[in-house]
Amino acid sequence: MQRFFLEIAYDGTAYHGWQLQDNAVTVQQRLNEALQKIIRLPVETVGAGRTDTGVHAKQLFVHLDVPASRIPDGGRFLHSLNALLPPDIAVKRLLPVNAGAHARFDAIERAYEYHIHFEKNPFLVHRSWQLRDRPNVEEMNRAAAYLLGTQDFGCFSKSHTQVFTNICSVKKAVWEAQAEGLVFHIAADRFLRNMVRAIVGTLLEIGLKQKAPETICDIIRSKDRAQAGTSVPAHGLYLTKVVYPYISELP
Incomplete structure (x- = not known):
């Protein structure tokens, strides 16, 4: 398993914030759904923090752990992921990091x-x-x-x-x-x-x-x-x- 940081941006108008919720559509939900379609495994993402309903993000980092073999080419992976995501969510960078790196707790x-x-x-x-x-x-x-x-x-x-x-x-x-x-x-x-x-x-x-x-x-x-x-x-x-x-x- 390899830990990756994923840099994303989104218009929060259509979403009930970043974090997963039981009865509302969130940015994290849409991102996880798109990731699972590409990686073909259950995916858990951890964000740098939560944004409330209607709040936007020009830059947010999330981390996830996936088999490195499922992401053979970073550029192609980003292109495919952006194609699956709705127009108001975009992914910008995929960065391999060490296993202990944490999107929330390591932010300074x-x-x-x-x-x-x-x-x-x-x-x-x-x-x-x-x-x-x-x-x-x-x-x-x-x-x-x-x-x-x-x-x-x-x-x-x-x-x-x-x-x-x-x-x-x-x-x-x-x-x-x-x-x-x-x-x-x-x-x-x-x-x-x-x-x-x-x-x-x-x-x-x-x-x-x-x-x-x-x-x-x-x-x-x-x-x-x-x-x-x-x-x-x-x-x-x-x-x-x-x-x-x-x-x-x-x-």
Whole structure:
């Protein structure tokens, strides 16, 4: 048996998230079905993390164990797999790794984007969140700077999640103006469930309601989800990068 990493990307609009569920169609289900048709053996995939219903991924890695003889040519395998997958799921790379490599636990950094637009645009439906009022970007970036570093981010976590710690190290948090609207970029060693959408909602409250940027410090110290802003809709969120110490980035 050989362990492989598979790099994939998907539009999450039609799916109830990444992870397998009993009564809903997920990205993992569609990927496993296509893999089993090619490999002709039961396949179990392990993803770098879960994405919620409607969330997209520009890059996600999964690992799987299969007999190396079932994948004689990586390029042909990817071509066949893409032909079997629906149009909104694509595979990009197949990488042989050592037997102990783990798509979830070995990731040292993850990055997300949240997209916002202001004018009605039929081409951005399900891919960006339309906001009526324009927030103060400078104030939101001042507030976002307080997110940097290693802190307890329990105030941005979905309630009753089973995690050992709420400590995360945020390396980047910044809003960028683009032609269609705004994009929020955030990168950290790990993220809590619903964390990015709650952070975006909190920053927007500061930018729209003219709250002082420093109020985010009190929210973080409270460790209370009720003190943070409302979670923004899932369809504006993209997982954009997962970093491993032993996988180089594509040029």
